[in-house]
Amino acid sequence: MDLVTRADEIAANLDAVRRRIAAACDAAGRAGDDVRLVVVTKFFPASDVRILAGLGVTDVGENRHQEAAAKAAECADLDVRWHFVGGLQSNKAAAVASYADVVESVDRAKLVPGLSRGAHERSHEIDVLLQVSLDPPGREGRAGADPDELDALAAAVETAGGLRLRGLMAVAPLGEDPAAAFARLARIRAQFLESRPCADVLSAGMSGDLEHAIRHGATHVRVGSAVLGPRPRIK
Ligand SMILES: *Cc1c(COP(=O)(O)O)cnc(C)c1O
Numbered sequence: 001m002d003l004v005t006r007a008d009e010i011a012a013n014l015d016a017v018r019r020r021i022a023a024a025c026d027a028a029g030r031a032g033d034d035v036r037l038v039v040v041t042k043f044f045p046a047s048d049v050r051i052l053a054g055l056g057v058t059d060v061g062e063n064r065h066q067e068a069a070a071k072a073a074e075c076a077d078l079d080v081r082w083h084f085v086g087g088l089q090s091n092k093a094a095a096v097a098s099y100a101d102v103v104e105s106v107d108r109a110k111l112v113p114g115l116s117r118g119a120h121e122r123s124h125e126i127d128v129l130l131q132v133s134l135d136p137p138g139r140e141g142r143a144g145a146d147p148d149e150l151d152a153l154a155a156a157v158e159t160a161g162g163l164r165l166r167g168l169m170a171v172a173p174l175g176e177d178p179a180a181a182f183a184r185l186a187r188i189r190a191q192f193l194e195s196r197p198c199a200d201v202l203s204a205g206m207s208g209d210l211e212h213a214i215r216h217g218a219t220h221v222r223v224g225s226a227v228l229g230p231r232p233r234i235k
Contacts, residue, residue: 024214040224046074072099094118104169119162129169167201178209182216
């Protein structure tokens, strides 16, 4: 695709998303700089990351290790923070920690030793978010920890070296009103903050539901298609 056209397209989409975030903050009585935008670049090329960085995007997200590793390497000269937001296998955890600045999808203690080892090998602290499931228990393909598992998981992250527990992440379940799901998330988070007041990041909200997430306290929204366009169904 013509690079000038692509840059213009991304700039226009980014502007629209930034306006949505600002309007949602305003409607929620929150400061406009309260919410950070993470642009999810999965399926899109490193050249798009480069365009985004040129437009002031500071945070990008990826959900598959191989693709993320390659893209982060291609963009090593850019000043962007890499967020890993996808399902994570424990045998890949150390490798993900070799390029990710934030791992948002920590949902079981088994991932912690690998992440910690990767952080040590790199001599770089990794920010960690615990992914909490908003799905009903037993739902197929459920990702995320149960709310009542968060305390033990947080303790595992805190006692491992090289990891900094920063907060929670969640995805609204398919087929449920996101407002209801994020209201539930806000209650889970309030309880979590009672014992860990500094872990106050809340990553929630995507292209279709970021307004609901901001209303319910999101500090980070993860937006893909609204900025970069529709993803191909298969790569
Ligand atoms: C792909 C993805 C997003 C972005 O989704 P859009 O609907 O394209 O904004 C956000 N979070 C996670 C975990 C994702 O995998």
